[in-house]
Amino acid sequence: xxxxxxxxxxxxxxxxxxxxxxxxxxxxxxxxxxxxxxxxxxxxxxxxxxxxxxxxxxxxxxxxxxxxxxxxxxxxxxxxxxxxxxxxxxxxxxxxxxxxxxxxxxxxxxxxxxxxxxxxxxxxxxxxxxxxxxxxxxxxxxxxxxxxxxxxxxxxxxxxxxxxxxxxxxxxxxxxxxxxxxxxxxxxxxxxxxxxxxxxxxxxxxxxxxxxxxxxxxxxxxxxxxxxxxxxxxxxxxxxxxxxxxxxxxxxxxxxxxxxxxxxxxxxxxxxxxxxxxxxxxxxxxxxxxxxxxxxxxxxxxxxxxxxxxxxxxxxxxxxxxxxxxxxxxxxxxxxxxxxxxxxxxxxxxxxxxxxxxxxxxxxxxxxxxxxxxxxxxxxxxxxxxxxxxxxxxxxxxxxxxxxxxxxxxxxxxxxxxxxxxxxxxxxxxxxxxxxxxxxxxxxxxxxxxxxxxxxxxxxxxxxxxxxxxxxxxxxxxxxxxxxxxxxxxxxxxxxxxxxxxxxxxxxxxxxxxxxxxxxxxxxxxxxxxxxxxxxxxxxxxxxxxxxxxxxxxxxxxxxxxxxxxxxxxxxxxxxxxxxxxxxxx
Numbered sequence: 001x002x003x004x005x006x007x008x009x010x011x012x013x014x015x016x017x018x019x020x021x022x023x024x025x026x027x028x029x030x031x032x033x034x035x036x037x038x039x040x041x042x043x044x045x046x047x048x049x050x051x052x053x054x055x056x057x058x059x060x061x062x063x064x065x066x067x068x069x070x071x072x073x074x075x076x077x078x079x080x081x082x083x084x085x086x087x088x089x090x091x092x093x094x095x096x097x098x099x100x101x102x103x104x105x106x107x108x109x110x111x112x113x114x115x116x117x118x119x120x121x122x123x124x125x126x127x128x129x130x131x132x133x134x135x136x137x138x139x140x141x142x143x144x145x146x147x148x149x150x151x152x153x154x155x156x157x158x159x160x161x162x163x164x165x166x167x168x169x170x171x172x173x174x175x176x177x178x179x180x181x182x183x184x185x186x187x188x189x190x191x192x193x194x195x196x197x198x199x200x201x202x203x204x205x206x207x208x209x210x211x212x213x214x215x216x217x218x219x220x221x222x223x224x225x226x227x228x229x230x231x232x233x234x235x236x237x238x239x240x241x242x243x244x245x246x247x248x249x250x251x252x253x254x255x256x257x258x259x260x261x262x263x264x265x266x267x268x269x270x271x272x273x274x275x276x277x278x279x280x281x282x283x284x285x286x287x288x289x290x291x292x293x294x295x296x297x298x299x300x301x302x303x304x305x306x307x308x309x310x311x312x313x314x315x316x317x318x319x320x321x322x323x324x325x326x327x328x329x330x331x332x333x334x335x336x337x338x339x340x341x342x343x344x345x346x347x348x349x350x351x352x353x354x355x356x357x358x359x360x361x362x363x364x365x366x367x368x369x370x371x372x373x374x375x376x377x378x379x380x381x382x383x384x385x386x387x388x389x390x391x392x393x394x395x396x397x398x399x400x401x402x403x404x405x406x407x408x409x410x411x412x413x414x415x416x417x418x419x420x421x422x423x424x425x426x427x428x429x430x431x432x433x434x435x436x437x438x439x440x441x442x443x444x445x446x447x448x449x450x451x452x453x454x455x456x457x458x459x460x461x462x463x464x465x466x467x468x469x470x471x472x473x474x475x476x477x478x479x480x481x482x483x484x485x486x487x488x489x490x491x492x493x494x495x496x497x498x499x500x501x502x503x504x505x506x507x508x509x510x511x512x513x514x515x516x517x518x519x520x521x522x523x524x525x526x527x528x529x530x531x532x533x534x535x536x537x538x539x540x541x542x543x544x545x546x547x548x549x550x551x552x553x554x555x556x557x558x559x560x561x562x563x564x565x566x567x568x569x570x571x572x573x574x575x576x577x578x579x580x581x582x583x584x585x586x
Contacts, residue, residue, distance in 0.1 A: 043306070049218065051093050054302040056225050057082070057101070057108075057216040060117035060209075064229040065216075066302060069093050080108075083214075095218065103214045105176050117215045121183065121205045150195050163189035179213025186212075199470065221302050223250070223274025230270060238267050239406065240433045242481030244461050246274060249404060252486045253429045257282035259401040260394075262421060264288040264318070264414065266407045269296025272313065273303040275404070281308030286395055290318045311384065316391040322417055338387040349379045399423040406431035411485070412441040419450060424491035431482055438485040449495075451487035458483045 049055060049069050057065045057080070067080035069089045079089045087108050092101075100115045101108040164185060172182050186208050187193055193201065219225050227243040249271065255261055257279050263286065265271045272287045279285065289295065294315050351359075355375075362368045386394075403422050405415055411430050422428060428451070432438050438456055445451045459481045463474045 045220075045304075048094055048096050049092055053304050054221050055092070055097070056219040056221060056229050058117075058219050059214060059216045062232065064232060066229065067092075092218065097218055097220045099218050101216050101218065102179070103216065108216075111215070115215075117217060118206055119180065119209060119213060119215065121180075121187075121209070150197055152197060152200060155192050155195065161190055161192040162186065163191070173212070179209070182212040183208045221304055223270065223277055223303075226273065226299075226302060227270050230268060234268075238270065239408070239431070240478075240480065240482055241267055241270070241406070241431065242459070242461060242478060245431070245459050245481040245484065246271065248459060248484060249406070249429050249431060250274060250278060252427060252484070253402040253404050254427050255279065255402065260284045260286065260398060261402050261404060262286050262288070262395070262400040262418060263404045264407055264418070265404070269294075269299040271404060271406055272296070273300050273305070276300075276305060276309050276313055277303055279309070279312065281306060281312050283312060284314055284394065285312055286314045286316050286391065286400065288316050288318050288321060314386060314391045314394060316395065320389075320392045321395075321421075339390070342382060342385075342387075345379065345383055347379070347383060348376070395421055399426075401426055403428040404431075405429070411437050412444050415441060416444070416450075419489060422489050424489055424495065426489050428487055428489060430485040432485075433480075433482045435483045438483050441485060445487065449490065451489050454485070454487040456483065456485050 046053075051069060051071055054066060054068050057067055059065075065080060065082060067089055069092045070079050071090045071093060073079055080087050082103060085105075087103075087106075089108070091107065091110065095110055099113075100111045100117060102111055103109075169182070172185070183205065187205065190204075193204065196204065223246060224243050227238070227241065227246045230238050231240075231242055253261065253275075255275050255278050259279070260283055261275055261279075263272050263275060265287075272285060276285050287294070300310075300313070359368055359371070362371065400421055401423060403415075403418055403426070405411060405418065405428070407414065411432055415428065415430055419428070430438060430441060435456070435458070442454055442456050445454060461481060462477050465472055465474055
């Protein structure tokens with residue numbers, strides 16, 4: 001088989017691998033018909049772990065590790081490292097999400113369905129029980145009555161209560177003894193275990209199980225789980241953004257399928273991945289980056305995005321937005337070198353002479369096919385990748401539906417430069433770990449009248465422990481999850497009030513009432529303002545209309561005056577004043 005034929009065979013076999021699920025127990029014609037009607041955007045996410053997927057291993061003590069499930073890998077170390085030990089992940093491929101794993105000496109052992117992170121301690125484990133479990137009311141379920149035969153008043157922490165020493169425990173761990181056996185040995189050799197209260201016994205067992213019998217759960221990589229794991233691991237790199245703050249960003253920015261979102265962030269790409277995953281491949285996510293290339297491509301890969309979702313991300317350099325001398329393809333002398341290079345390529349890509357010489361040196365057929373498959377994938381990315389100028393044209397051709405800004409740069413100047421690319425009445429969200437930059441941005445937007453419904457807020461979250469008789473807030477919690485500035489952009493043409501103060505006064509005179517005067521009830525129950533007679537005379541002399549005591553309150557008058565803005569927007573104020581004078585004379 002020649003090398004050129006091998007390249008074509010690899011290219012022809014790729015669709016067959018993706019459609020293997022359709023050919024099972026079906027004829028060739030039925031499989032081809034299903035393939036024609038198959039839409040990759042409508043394909044639901046897999047419920048089991050596939051090869052190459054990233055998962056999060058969540059332990060009972062709060063630790064979280066990222067792991068990539070691979071059947072084979074390069075290098076000596078395995079894909080995941082836990083407690084200074086490397087573990088292979090080949091046995092995790094094909095397991096459903098949510099499976100509980102027990103960490104052994106050489107592998108992660110999957111446990112049957114129904115197991116929990118904290119195993120049940122059967123030999124002599126103390127359970128909390130109430131006298132009448134069936135008759136406990138809902139109000140008393142949080143604090144059940146428990147008869148305590150022991151207390152902790154006579155316990156002394158002198159490090160002499162445990163008969164097993166460190167050397168004996170180390171030998172048990174090195175010999176591969178099961179964690180449950182080690183926990184049982186610790187309980188049996190404890191001199192003070194029987195004298196503790198039921199609560200203390202349960203806490204002691206759980207603490208030893210987390211240390212000598214660790215278990216973890218495989219969790220799917222979503223925006224919430226990835227943000228939570230990264231916040232616990234490296235909060236400074238995440239700008240101290242918690243998972244609840246990320247949820248509010250997605251909610252206030254109104255991210256949905258089919259919209260176009262402009263994102264600029266320095267939060268390791270968590271916001272970009274969460275927005276892309278929520279849109280499901282429908283729409284565009286224009287992500288602005290600085291530097292030679294996007295710095296958080298590795299984080300985007302952890303979201304296990306499909307091809308359609310991955311292709312919906314359009315990378316745009318910050319210089320194409322903030323620079324003054326930006327070249328676009330609409331210019332007469334514009335040249336896009338990346339586009340010219342892409343148009344030269346053809347598919348399938350022919351083999352060069354040096355590539356043929358390299359393939360002839362490869363002796364194994366499997367290694368040759370792997371090389372050709374990687375080469376095909378590399379050229380496929382080059383043919384489908386957009387250029388920077390094309391991304392700029394996407395941004396200019398259609399204004400974005402929302403803007404999400406979460407960077408370490410000045411939010412005021414950055415947002416003012418990005419607002420022209422936002423459609424009128426479009427929401428924007430600005431995140432910062434400090435309140436002062438957002439307060440300055442708030443005042444500037446209010447001063448220029450660029451947005452309405454401006455809100456500056458922060459979130460406060462507290463985790464609770466929910467256990468029978470021990471429900472209380474956690475002792476340790478984060479102080480702040482950052483601050484958010486949200487608002488809606490006003491239309492630059494019609495998004496302002498064209499009515500001056502004099503015209504508003506005349507309109508208030510027509511509808512009756514006077515601003516700043518309180519009404520009081522007379523003896524007969526009718527409402528009349530103070531100095532009503534003088535006010536009526538003054539109004540009739542200024543407008544030429546014999547006004548009466550108005551029954552409208554001040555909020556109603558202001559609402560009527562402001563409500564005319566939508567009707568009078570875009571009209572000449574002199575013509576409006578002439579119409580008002582004509583109606584007053586009539």
